[in-house]
Amino acid sequence: MVGSASLALWSQSVARTRAGSQATHKDGAKLFAASCAGCHGLDGRGGERAPNIAQTHEVQRLSDAQLTRVVAEGIPGTGMPAFHSLQTSEIKSIVAYLRILQGEDKTPRLSGDPERGRQLFVKVGCADCHMVAGSGGFLASDLSSYGRMHSGDEMRNAITAPNQGPEARTVTVRTRDGHNYSGRIRNEDNFSLQLQSADGTFYFLSKSDVGEIEYSPRSLMPSDYNTRLSSKDVDDIISYLIKAASSSRSDESNSRLED
Ligand code: HEC
Numbered sequence: 001m002v003g004s005a006s007l008a009l010w011s012q013s014v015a016r017t018r019a020g021s022q023a024t025h026k027d028g029a030k031l032f033a034a035s036c037a038g039c040h041g042l043d044g045r046g047g048e049r050a051p052n053i054a055q056t057h058e059v060q061r062l063s064d065a066q067l068t069r070v071v072a073e074g075i076p077g078t079g080m081p082a083f084h085s086l087q088t089s090e091i092k093s094i095v096a097y098l099r100i101l102q103g104e105d106k107t108p109r110l111s112g113d114p115e116r117g118r119q120l121f122v123k124v125g126c127a128d129c130h131m132v133a134g135s136g137g138f139l140a141s142d143l144s145s146y147g148r149m150h151s152g153d154e155m156r157n158a159i160t161a162p163n164q165g166p167e168a169r170t171v172t173v174r175t176r177d178g179h180n181y182s183g184r185i186r187n188e189d190n191f192s193l194q195l196q197s198a199d200g201t202f203y204f205l206s207k208s209d210v211g212e213i214e215y216s217p218r219s220l221m222p223s224d225y226n227t228r229l230s231s232k233d234v235d236d237i238i239s240y241l242i243k244a245a246s247s248s249r250s251d252e253s254n255s256r257l258e259d
Pocket residue numbers: 032035036037038039040049050051053058059067070071075078079080081083094098
């Protein structure tokens with residue numbers, strides 16, 4: 001008896017939740033049309049005044065909490081207004097509706113395992129050169145927000161078919177008084193040169209002291225990851241970079257909140 005009573009309760013609450021979420025989606029569509037479509041278009045795919053928020057990976061990757069914050073607070077300094085007049089429940093419906101619009105997009109999502117990617121990032125040496133979320137090496141660029149700015153294909157190319165240009169090389173600078181410094185050039189003007197060595201130390205050299213600058217023949221970014229890593233390894237690393245970028249973003253928004 002107790003069993004069937006609780007079953008009845010359970011199915012009632014399921015029915016309520018279903019009805020509730022249907023109402024939510026309908027409200028969401030209405031609210032979206034009234035508040036967002038003027039700039040983002042009825043389908044969320046953007047217009048002259050605002051970007052595509054249905055199909056952009058960058059926006060798809062934002063968590064519900066992050067989307068809620070964007071709507072409630074706007075993006076200061078841009079054309080995205082804050083919607084102070086919307087209630088939390090209304091924003092929730094809008095976000096749920098936006099997820100439906102995003103779901104209609106057929107672009108494949110990445111299915112990598114970010115946790116395995118994080119381990120690989122250290123194991124195969126990426127972290128010797130690249131910093132993510134405050135840990136890693138100094139030689140190459142900080143990849144903390146890289147996953148937010150680049151598509152999966154761009155990231156895959158950067159890892160498996162890296163750019164071999166001179167900007168990716170180390171230099172050795174010999175000073176006139178016989179010292180050698182090697183690392184990467186971080187800044188250069190007519191009078192000075194700023195060099196960062198592998199351990200992160202910065203050297204400021206005056207051009208008048210510099211005798212010779214020699215570029216290493218090869219890019220620092222290893223060019224053999226296409227053979228050393230499986231396609232799944234690369235997917236996992238990309239998923240890790242995407243995940244790291246979305247948490248670095250919530251840190252930024254948090255600090256924005258505190259301002
Ligand atoms: C007056 C025009 C306008 C309206 C109305 C508007 N937006 Fe925006 N929205 C923008 C612009 C412009 C941007 C791009 C901001 C930027 O440069 O990063 C934007 C960006 C966004 C982003 C992307 C945020 C990111 O991090 O990239 C989301 C999500 C978004 N809007 C959701 C909404 C929703 C939901 C509504 C309705 C509640 C809405 N917007 C209403 C103009 C608008």
